[in-house]
Amino acid sequence: MVKLTIDGIQVEAEKGTSILHAAESVGIEVPTLCYIKDLLPDGSCRMCMVEIESRGRIKMETACTAQVAEGLVVTTNSEKVRNARRNILDMLLSNHKTDCFSCPSNGDCKLQELCFEYGIERTTYSGEQTELPIDDSNKFFTYNPNLCILCHRCVNTCHKIVGRGAIDTMERGFDSAIGTPFHIDWADTNCESCGNCVQACPTGALTMKRRKNYRKYQIDKKVLTTCPHCATGCQYYLLVKDNKIVDVEAADGPSNKGLLCVKGRSGSFDFVHSGDRIKxxxxxxxxxxxxxxxxxxxxxxxxxxxxxxxxKNYGTDALAGFACSRSTNEDIYMMQKLVRCGFGNNNVDNCARVWHSPSVAGLAMTLGSGAMTNTIADTTGESDLIMLVGSNPEEAHPVIGMQIRQAVQRGCKLIVVDPRDIDLAKKADVHIKLKPGTNVAFANGIMHVIIEEGLQDLDFINSRTEGYEELKEIVKDYTPERVAEICNIDPDDLRKAAIMYAKADKAPIMYCLGVTEHSTGTEGVMSMSNMAMLVGKLGREGCGVNPIRGQNNVQGACDMGA
Structure with a gap:
C-alpha cells in the first residue's frame, strides 16, 4: 500500500491506483468530463487537473492519469487548480454554441454545470468557430457536432464498452470532429442505435429525440425496474413526468452494468400510454x-x-391457464395457484415451454436444475474462451452481445457454432457452420476428440459424474470425419474447436434456440452438459452450461410452477 496526502487527508491506496480513484475513496470529488469508469483514462479534457507535490517540486497533472506514490501531497481545489479549470472551460466554450435554452440537454449538461460552478458565463477567446451540419439521420437520437467538446466519451463507449466501433475522431487540430467512416450518415453505419454513446455524452452533442418532450428538472421521480424484453434482465430507471413515463435511464445492474440496447432504451415503455390499450x-x-x-x-x-x-358442464380438464414469462414471480405464482386450486387441475403453462423446455428437461436430467449454471457477468467477464452455440446475442440479447465483444477485445477466444453468418462470427477464432439439426452429432464429435487427445478431466469425472464409460462408448464412432459428413463441416475445424475448448481454463458454453427448437432439442442440451462435465468445466467461475432465455422472467415462470 502507498501512503499519500490529499487535501490534508491521509490516504492509503494500492500501487497503480490513480489519484482520481484515491481521492474518491475518501470522499473528495474531482471534476471530470472525459473520464469513464473501468476504462483506461483518456486525459483529454484536462478538467481533473490537481497540484502534486513530490520531493519539493510542485506540478500540475491530470488526476485520472497520475498514479499514487509514496509521500505525495495532492491539492485538488487550490486557487491555482481552480484557475486552470476555469481556463479549460473558457477554451471549451470558445468553440461551443451556447444556445443553452434551446438545447435538449439544458439542465442535464456537465459542461453547463461546471461552468456555473467555476463562474464561466462566456468565453474570453474570440475567433472562428466550427459550423458543421447536424446529423439527424438516426431514428432515435441526434448528433450536433457544434456542441461537441471532443471528450471522446462517445467514441470510447462505442469502441471499448459496446464494442461496435461505429464512430471515431476524424481529422486533426481545429478540424477534429467526432464522425462516421467516410462521413456517411449515422443511420448508414454499423451503429446498433443502443444510445449508450448518448448516455455517455456530457453535453448536448448527442441527445435522444424524445428529450424534446421534457427537461431533466421536470422529472418527478425515477422508478427502478427490469427491461421487459429478453432474459438479459437489464436494470433501468423509468423517468416519470406528470404520472407518465417519458424516458428510461440505464442503471448499473448486475447483468447490464449500465448498458442498454435499442429495444430497452427506445422500445420498452411507449405501449404503456398507447391509445389502443384497454384501461x-x-x-x-x-x-x-x-x-x-x-x-x-x-x-x-x-x-x-x-x-x-x-x-360443471365439461369437467375440470376443460379449463387451463397460460402465464406470461414477462410477469413478476408473484403474478405467475397466483396464476398457477388459480389453475391448481380454482380449476382443480395442472393445466398450466407458459411460453418458456415453447422455447426452452429442452433446457429445463435436459439440464434437470444432467445437472439437476434447469437454469444457467453461471451468471452473465461471470461467463463474459471471467472466461478465457466462449463457445456460442445456436445463438445470435447481438440481435436477440444485444447487451450480452456487447459483453461478448468486450471479452474478445481483452483476448478471450470465441468459437461460434451456427449455420448462419452472424456478425460475431467475424470475430470468432473458429466458426463451425454445421447443418441445422445436427447439434448432437457435433457435440459427440467434440467429445470424441477430447477423449482421443486425452484432454478429459478424469479427476472431475471420477468424483463428480456417472456414466462416463457409457458416454465414451457412444462417442467412439463419432470421428471428426464422420461428424464432418453429418454436419457438413471441416473436420479440422472440429478438432481445433475441441482442443481449444478442452485446454481453456475457463470456458462457458452459451446456447439459445438454435439448440432447443429441434426434435432432438433435449438431447442437444444434454450433450452440451456432457461436454462441460467431460472437461470439468462446471461449478467454477467463467465456465458452465448457460441457456440464454427469451424473456425477462422465463426462469421465474418455470420456478413458480407455471
Whole structure:
C-alpha cells in the first residue's frame, strides 16, 4: 500500500491506483468530463487537473492519469487548480454554441454545470468557430457536432464498452470532429442505435429525440425496474413526468452494468400510454354486439361464473391457464395457484415451454436444475474462451452481445457454432457452420476428440459424474470425419474447436434456440452438459452450461410452477 496526502487527508491506496480513484475513496470529488469508469483514462479534457507535490517540486497533472506514490501531497481545489479549470472551460466554450435554452440537454449538461460552478458565463477567446451540419439521420437520437467538446466519451463507449466501433475522431487540430467512416450518415453505419454513446455524452452533442418532450428538472421521480424484453434482465430507471413515463435511464445492474440496447432504451415503455390499450373491464352487450365498460366486480363475477359453468358442464380438464414469462414471480405464482386450486387441475403453462423446455428437461436430467449454471457477468467477464452455440446475442440479447465483444477485445477466444453468418462470427477464432439439426452429432464429435487427445478431466469425472464409460462408448464412432459428413463441416475445424475448448481454463458454453427448437432439442442440451462435465468445466467461475432465455422472467415462470 502507498501512503499519500490529499487535501490534508491521509490516504492509503494500492500501487497503480490513480489519484482520481484515491481521492474518491475518501470522499473528495474531482471534476471530470472525459473520464469513464473501468476504462483506461483518456486525459483529454484536462478538467481533473490537481497540484502534486513530490520531493519539493510542485506540478500540475491530470488526476485520472497520475498514479499514487509514496509521500505525495495532492491539492485538488487550490486557487491555482481552480484557475486552470476555469481556463479549460473558457477554451471549451470558445468553440461551443451556447444556445443553452434551446438545447435538449439544458439542465442535464456537465459542461453547463461546471461552468456555473467555476463562474464561466462566456468565453474570453474570440475567433472562428466550427459550423458543421447536424446529423439527424438516426431514428432515435441526434448528433450536433457544434456542441461537441471532443471528450471522446462517445467514441470510447462505442469502441471499448459496446464494442461496435461505429464512430471515431476524424481529422486533426481545429478540424477534429467526432464522425462516421467516410462521413456517411449515422443511420448508414454499423451503429446498433443502443444510445449508450448518448448516455455517455456530457453535453448536448448527442441527445435522444424524445428529450424534446421534457427537461431533466421536470422529472418527478425515477422508478427502478427490469427491461421487459429478453432474459438479459437489464436494470433501468423509468423517468416519470406528470404520472407518465417519458424516458428510461440505464442503471448499473448486475447483468447490464449500465448498458442498454435499442429495444430497452427506445422500445420498452411507449405501449404503456398507447391509445389502443384497454384501461378498464369491457363486457360485450349481447344485443348490440358491442363491448361496454363495466366495473371490476361485474367483470370478475362474470368470468368466475363462466369458469364454474364450464367446469360443471365439461369437467375440470376443460379449463387451463397460460402465464406470461414477462410477469413478476408473484403474478405467475397466483396464476398457477388459480389453475391448481380454482380449476382443480395442472393445466398450466407458459411460453418458456415453447422455447426452452429442452433446457429445463435436459439440464434437470444432467445437472439437476434447469437454469444457467453461471451468471452473465461471470461467463463474459471471467472466461478465457466462449463457445456460442445456436445463438445470435447481438440481435436477440444485444447487451450480452456487447459483453461478448468486450471479452474478445481483452483476448478471450470465441468459437461460434451456427449455420448462419452472424456478425460475431467475424470475430470468432473458429466458426463451425454445421447443418441445422445436427447439434448432437457435433457435440459427440467434440467429445470424441477430447477423449482421443486425452484432454478429459478424469479427476472431475471420477468424483463428480456417472456414466462416463457409457458416454465414451457412444462417442467412439463419432470421428471428426464422420461428424464432418453429418454436419457438413471441416473436420479440422472440429478438432481445433475441441482442443481449444478442452485446454481453456475457463470456458462457458452459451446456447439459445438454435439448440432447443429441434426434435432432438433435449438431447442437444444434454450433450452440451456432457461436454462441460467431460472437461470439468462446471461449478467454477467463467465456465458452465448457460441457456440464454427469451424473456425477462422465463426462469421465474418455470420456478413458480407455471
Amino acid at each position: 378498464y373491464p369491457l363486457i360485450k352487450n349481447k344485443e348490440t354486439e358491442e363491448f361496454e365498460r363495466a366495473t371490476w366486480d361485474e367483470a370478475l363475477d362474470l368470468v368466475a361464473t363462466k369458469f364454474l359453468d364450464i367446469k
